[in-house]
Amino acid sequence: MAKYIMQRILAMLVTLFIIVTIGFMVIRLMPGGIFDDAVDMSYEQRAALEAKYNLDKPIPVQYAMFLKGLVLEGDWGTSLKMYVNVPVWDVIKTKIPVTLYINFFSLLISLPLGIVLGIVAAIRKNTMTDYLISFLVVIFISVPSFIFATLLQYFVAFKAGLFPIIYDATAVGWDKFYCLTLPILALSLGPIARVTRYLRAELAETINSDFMLLAKTKGLTERQATINHGIRNSMLPLMNIIVPMFTSIMGGSLVIETIFSIPGMGGIMVKSINAPDYTVTLATLIFYSVVSLVTVLIVDLSYGIVDPRVRMGGKK
Amino acid sequence: MAKFYSSDVPEYKVDKEQFEFVQLKGDIADAAFQDKPIGFFKDAMLRFCRSKVSIVAFVGIVVILFMAIFMPMTSRWNYNDQDLNRINLPPKMPVLENVGILDGTRWLTNRRVDSLEDTTRYPEGSILKVINYRKVQGVDMCDIKVDYYKYCGLEDGTYFWMGTDYLGRDLWVRMWRGARVSLAIAFISVVCNVFIGIVYGSIAGYYGGKIDMIMMRITEIIGAFPEIVVVTLFILFFGTGMLSIILCLVVQNWIGTARMIRSQFYRYKGSEYVLAARTLGVKDMALIFRHILPNSIGPIITRAMIAIPGAIFTESFLAYIGLGIRAPESSIGVLLSQGQKIMQQYPNQVFFPAVVISLLMIAFNMLSNGLRDAFDPTQRGA
Numbered sequence: 001m002a003k004y005i006m007q008r009i010l011a012m013l014v015t016l017f018i019i020v021t022i023g024f025m026v027i028r029l030m031p032g033g034i035f036d037d038a039v040d041m042s043y044e045q046r047a048a049l050e051a052k053y054n055l056d057k058p059i060p061v062q063y064a065m066f067l068k069g070l071v072l073e074g075d076w077g078t079s080l081k082m083y084v085n086v087p088v089w090d091v092i093k094t095k096i097p098v099t100l101y102i103n104f105f106s107l108l109i110s111l112p113l114g115i116v117l118g119i120v121a122a123i124r125k126n127t128m129t130d131y132l133i134s135f136l137v138v139i140f141i142s143v144p145s146f147i148f149a150t151l152l153q154y155f156v157a158f159k160a161g162l163f164p165i166i167y168d169a170t171a172v173g174w175d176k177f178y179c180l181t182l183p184i185l186a187l188s189l190g191p192i193a194r195v196t197r198y199l200r201a202e203l204a205e206t207i208n209s210d211f212m213l214l215a216k217t218k219g220l221t222e223r224q225a226t227i228n229h230g231i232r233n234s235m236l237p238l239m240n241i242i243v244p245m246f247t248s249i250m251g252g253s254l255v256i257e258t259i260f261s262i263p264g265m266g267g268i269m270v271k272s273i274n275a276p277d278y279t280v281t282l283a284t285l286i287f288y289s290v291v292s293l294v295t296v297l298i299v300d301l302s303y304g305i306v307d308p309r310v311r312m313g314g315k316k
Numbered sequence: 317m318a319k320f321y322s323s324d325v326p327e328y329k330v331d332k333e334q335f336e337f338v339q340l341k342g343d344i345a346d347a348a349f350q351d352k353p354i355g356f357f358k359d360a361m362l363r364f365c366r367s368k369v370s371i372v373a374f375v376g377i378v379v380i381l382f383m384a385i386f387m388p389m390t391s392r393w394n395y396n397d398q399d400l401n402r403i404n405l406p407p408k409m410p411v412l413e414n415v416g417i418l419d420g421t422r423w424l425t426n427r428r429v430d431s432l433e434d435t436t437r438y439p440e441g442s443i444l445k446v447i448n449y450r451k452v453q454g455v456d457m458c459d460i461k462v463d464y465y466k467y468c469g470l471e472d473g474t475y476f477w478m479g480t481d482y483l484g485r486d487l488w489v490r491m492w493r494g495a496r497v498s499l500a501i502a503f504i505s506v507v508c509n510v511f512i513g514i515v516y517g518s519i520a521g522y523y524g525g526k527i528d529m530i531m532m533r534i535t536e537i538i539g540a541f542p543e544i545v546v547v548t549l550f551i552l553f554f555g556t557g558m559l560s561i562i563l564c565l566v567v568q569n570w571i572g573t574a575r576m577i578r579s580q581f582y583r584y585k586g587s588e589y590v591l592a593a594r595t596l597g598v599k600d601m602a603l604i605f606r607h608i609l610p611n612s613i614g615p616i617i618t619r620a621m622i623a624i625p626g627a628i629f630t631e632s633f634l635a636y637i638g639l640g641i642r643a644p645e646s647s648i649g650v651l652l653s654q655g656q657k658i659m660q661q662y663p664n665q666v667f668f669p670a671v672v673i674s675l676l677m678i679a680f681n682m683l684s685n686g687l688r689d690a691f692d693p694t695q696r697g698a
Contacts, residue, residue: 142677292542
């Protein structure tokens with residue numbers, strides 16, 4: 001087990017290294033320099049600036065220096081344009097918690113809600129309840145989260161005035177959650193629908209299986225059989241969709257942060273791309289890579305815990 | 317001791333005359349099928365047509381496609397006709413204006429009462445209603461409802477069905493033009509995905525062994541990159557444009573198709589008919605494309621249909637984070653992200669594209685559900 005985990009972490013680090021390398025090269029090879037639009041800058045000034053940020057050296061040398069700084073001193077470089085001379089880490093360290101906050105909350109909300117709705121739909125299959133849930137599921141799966149965000153922002157926040165239109169950065173505790181309710185809601189609708197649809201299909205199939213018949217034959221009530229045998233067995237495949245779900249929440253949160261002006265990683269990434277501010281862009285890309293790689297890792301490792309039949313690291 | 321059959325044993329001897337034909341005179345019921353045989357596609361078609369939802373979705377998609385292709389051609393305006401005299405107009409439609417919705421009016425608040433007579437500011441007949449008279453610091457103020465088209469000095473009979481944007485461009489034309497661009501991006505990228513996926517998956521699945529191992533490791537490596545990062549890097553590197561958006565939609569999405577095709581090959585390549593064909597000397601290429609691949613035509617079509625809304629989503633997503641299609645060109649995502657910024661003043665600019673993209677996504681999802689049920693009834697409702 002420990003060996004398997006080590007292997008997976010090693011593989012993850014290799015992937016991360018490749019991503020960082022490619023990311024660095026792509027961002028540095030991008031057409032157009034950072035100081036291109038500063039027309040009033042003299043040649044000497046520009047050369048001095050480029051020398052200061054090591055931009056005049058060959059790209060492999062820059063990359064080596066970047067890696068050395070990152071690994072040995074945790075130094076991400078300094079922001080070049082958005083917050084001049086502020087270390088990148090100081091720029092992003094305040095943004096990471098907000099982004100993780102809305103992403104994890106929406107995952108936390110959508111899993112139980114989706115599971116409950118899916119169970120209800122499967123037990124009441126082919127009734128009005130099931131049809132209603134399935135209808136809503138199709139709509140919530142299809143319509144992108146940023147459309148929901150826009151609609152919620154307009155009707156609930158602007159017209160009805162129930163929630164703040166944009167995020168208030170000074171809020172803490174309960175007020176913070178109140179500010180972030182609409183973004184979290186907009187992010188959660190799609191995942192809820194996805195979990196519901198998946199669980200409904202799985203459970204509907206499990207209910208018809210032989211061991212459920214056996215459970216009922218030996219005298220369990222419908223409820224006991226469903227809860228103890230049906231739901232448990234249909235939960236296992238749910239692990240499969242958590243990873244794609246979480247990455248899609250991350251993607252959605254990028255846009256939703258800009259819509260609700262939440263000062264998170266999404267907003268800083270968009271701004272740094274448009275600035276352009278290479279060091280910040282690279283840092284945000286690394287952040288998103290790390291988060292999604294870690295999610296994949298956690299889900300892979302938890303397969304063995306959720307389903308003991310999956311042997312860790314054994315032969316296939 | 318057991319007795320074995322032999323025609324020499326007297327008790328097994330049967331004369332020829334003792335035989336009689338079972339069915340010489342009776343009607344033969346199963347001599348020939350009365351109906352025409354139903355092929356795979358016809359079967360799927362029958363099942364598809366039975367579901368009303370799929371038909372509605374199909375019709376919806378056809379209508380949107382039709383509008384996207386022909387609407388930009390029939391309009392008076394080009395998608396990039398700018399006119400600063402008519403910026404941010406409210407929507408106005410010929411029939412609905414009589415009912416009171418989409419009639420091109422707008423409330424203007426905090427206007428000075430004494431300026432209402434000024435025909436250079438408020439042309440003849442542009443003010444429809446005045447309410448809310450009040451005095452603010454000794455000046456008479458009021459709110460007025462104006463016919464915004466007259467207010468901007470446009471001639472009668474000018475209709476912008478969905479209003480105009482901040483450069484005075486007709487949103488109706490821009491929206492259908494945008495739908496056209498978005499759909500084109502989606503279709504082209506999906507065709508590329510399917511093509512690459514088929515070729516790659518077929519080779520890996522058919523040859524198997526070491527080739528399969530190496531090819532699948534490659535897909536795992538590509539698949540390990542987070543999608544947001546890949547898409548962003550791709551656009552950063554190749555610049556914003558239709559081609560690079562299509563490319564970045566292809567770069568990871570073909571993997572799913574390839575895996576699906578590969579598993580289909582594993583399922584069928586050991587079956588007897590493939591063995592028979594191979595014994596008859598059929599070449600590899602013919603085996604792959606003529607004998608095995610057609611088995612997976614159903615899943616391929618279903619998958620392609622599911623991928624289209626995904627592609628439209630990614631395109632809009634890129635537009636939102638400022639990496640969308642380049643400026644004068646329009647796409648649904650560009651319209652949405654532009655409209656979103658001024659939503660509180662001009663909700664119509666975001667509302668109509670939002671409706672169209674939602675309808676499009678719902679229709680494609682419904683259609684792909686219907687197609688999946690039609691091609692593979694065992695998966696119904698999954």
